[in-house]
Amino acid sequence: MTVVGLWLLPWVAQAQPAAGRELVVGTRAAPPFAMKNAEGQWEGISIDLWRHVAERLNLRYRFEERDTVAALVDAVSNGQVDAAAAALTVTAARRQVMDFTQPFFSTGLGVAVGRGGATAWLPVLRTFFSFGFLQGVLTLLAIALLVGTLIWLFERKQHEAYGGNAMRGFVAGVWWSAVAMTQAGAAQDGPRTLPGRILAVVWMIASVVTIAVFIAGITSALTTQRMQGVVRTANDLRSIRVGAVAGSSTVEYLGMQRIGFQPYNLPADGLRALKAGQIDAFVYDRPLLAWTVQQDFPELEVLPITLDNQNYAIALPLENTIRVALDVTLLATLRSEWWQQTRFRYLGRDASN
Known part of the structure; x- marks a missing residue:
């Protein structure tokens, strides 16, 4: 027997009262954490x-399936099953009615949205109505007004286009300044005085640089917004239609954040609603969401953000007799090469998340 096996002997003995009967282990479909293969076996x-x-x-055991998260939680808390192995998140509310082993997986909430479509343009619209964008536009306008005013002051006595009525001359100066700044065409009625021409040369050169910097900044902001998606923080969820799985830990998080949502019985139901345009975003446990989208919903995408922090664990009824034995064995298993290979087999490059 290995050193690890000898070390586990006391905890194996402690679990023997449960080993005398067949344990009922509740589960539910939550790929890639719990799912049935082609032969109908759980994996x-x-x-x-x-x-x-x-x-x-x-331990002797058999699996018993439940349809929803709420049904699985009820089965554990009511003692209908001896344990639950799926993708159950440890929360304060659940801890009041059931026990949990050591967490075996840390994750968070993911957000799925449609690829393209009207919702995908919300970040672009948000950029155009942002304070930074408006500030940049107002700054350019202020500079154009200043240059136009100076042109009018320099040229009003030497150039008939800027003479006469003060308002007429001011408007002519600002118009010339705007045309020269945007390079929209050949600027008519150019300055004739030496100060006016010096200012015109400086302004035309400076405006080329200013416009280029402004366009580069806006392009960068739009690219960043599009990459980050319509949702970057929980606050963004308040302005769109959100879906979530009823009875899941996602609901608790959305409730604490004061975010309204449309409940669905299954993740697939919510993702179908998202695909049909009935909601703008669907929030669920990130690894489960990513798996389902990858397998069945290529029209959707999971944004590169993670909301909240969550821990998955094996759920047990209160006052159970095997938690300590499970904990010790779990702690040894989670540091093993077997566990690393298992995670990689199901999650691939996301196994380290």
Whole structure:
């Protein structure tokens, strides 16, 4: 027997009261943590982890499926099952009615949106109505007005286009300044005085640089906004139509953030509603959301942000007799090469997240 096996012997003995009967382990479809293969057998990160731990503790068990998160939570809290291995998040509300093992996976909430479409243009519109954009436009206008005023003052006695009525001359100066700044065409009625021509040369050269910098800044801002997506923080969810799975930890988070949402029984239901344009974003556990979108909804995408912090663990009824044994075995397993390979097999490059 290995050193690790000898070290686990006391905890295996502690779990023996439960090993005398067949445990009922609740689960629900939550790929890639719990799902059925082509033969109808359960597999996934949580399922494989439970099998690995149960084998070392000599536990007999069978899986029992529940349709929803709420049904699985109720089954654990009411003692209808002896454990739950799926993708259950540890929350304060759940901890009041059930027990949890050591967390085995840390994640957060992801946000799915449509690829393209009207919603995808919201970040662009947000940029054009942002304070920074308006500030840049007003700055350019102020400089154009200043140059136009100076041209009028320099030219009003030497150039008939800027003479006569003060308002007429001022408007002519500002118009020439705007045309010269934007390079919209050949600027008519150019300055004739030496100060006016010096100012005109300086302004035309400076305006080329100013416009180029302004356009580059706006292009960069638009690119960044499009890459970040319609949602960057929880605040952005308040201005769009949001969907979430009823009874999930996502609902608790949205409630604390005072964010309204449309409830759905299953993630697939919410993603179909998103695809149909009935909602603008769907919020759910990030790894589960990414898996479902990748497999079944290529028209959608998961934004590169993570909201909230979540921990997955095996759920147990209160006053159970095997939590300590499970914890010790889990802690040893989570540091093993087997666990690293299991995560990589299901999550690939996202296994380190």
